[in-house]
Amino acid sequence: MLMRIKQLIGIAMLILLITGCNVEQIVKTEKDHLLFQQTSILKEQIENEEWDEVSKSITHFEKNYSKRKWKLQLLAAIGDYQDIELHIVSLKEYAKDEDKVESLTSISQIRHLLTIIYNL
Numbered sequence: 001m002l003m004r005i006k007q008l009i010g011i012a013m014l015i016l017l018i019t020g021c022n023v024e025q026i027v028k029t030e031k032d033h034l035l036f037q038q039t040s041i042l043k044e045q046i047e048n049e050e051w052d053e054v055s056k057s058i059t060h061f062e063k064n065y066s067k068r069k070w071k072l073q074l075l076a077a078i079g080d081y082q083d084i085e086l087h088i089v090s091l092k093e094y095a096k097d098e099d100k101v102e103s104l105t106s107i108s109q110i111r112h113l114l115t116i117i118y119n120l
Contacts, residue, residue, distance in 0.1 A: 039111040046103045054095045076117040
């Protein structure tokens with residue numbers, strides 16, 4: 001039994017090596033893609049200055065982020081996912097102030113950090 005498990009692990013490692021270790025394809029699920037979609041939607045809403053929709057979308061993103069946080073904690077350094085949380089807080093404030101430039105900067109930072117985490 002133990003030998004069989006070792007063989008399966010060896011085969012899995014070999015497959016990862018052969019496929020070029022593209023961990024993103026293995027790690028990123030549909031729910032993870034949803035986070036990226038939501039950042040795109042938020043960016044578009046900010047560019048169009050739809051501030052009521054931005055506030056709703058931030059809340060929706062934050063809920064989905066909270067559900068995926070466990071995975072980010074496994075994949076990333078503590079600073080990376082904490083930075084995302086700081087940018088979410090900043091984004092909320094910038095959206096309240098209807099600050100387009102800072103809001104776009106925050107959502108870009110969030111997306112960048114997510115990209116870094118999922119491409120490790």
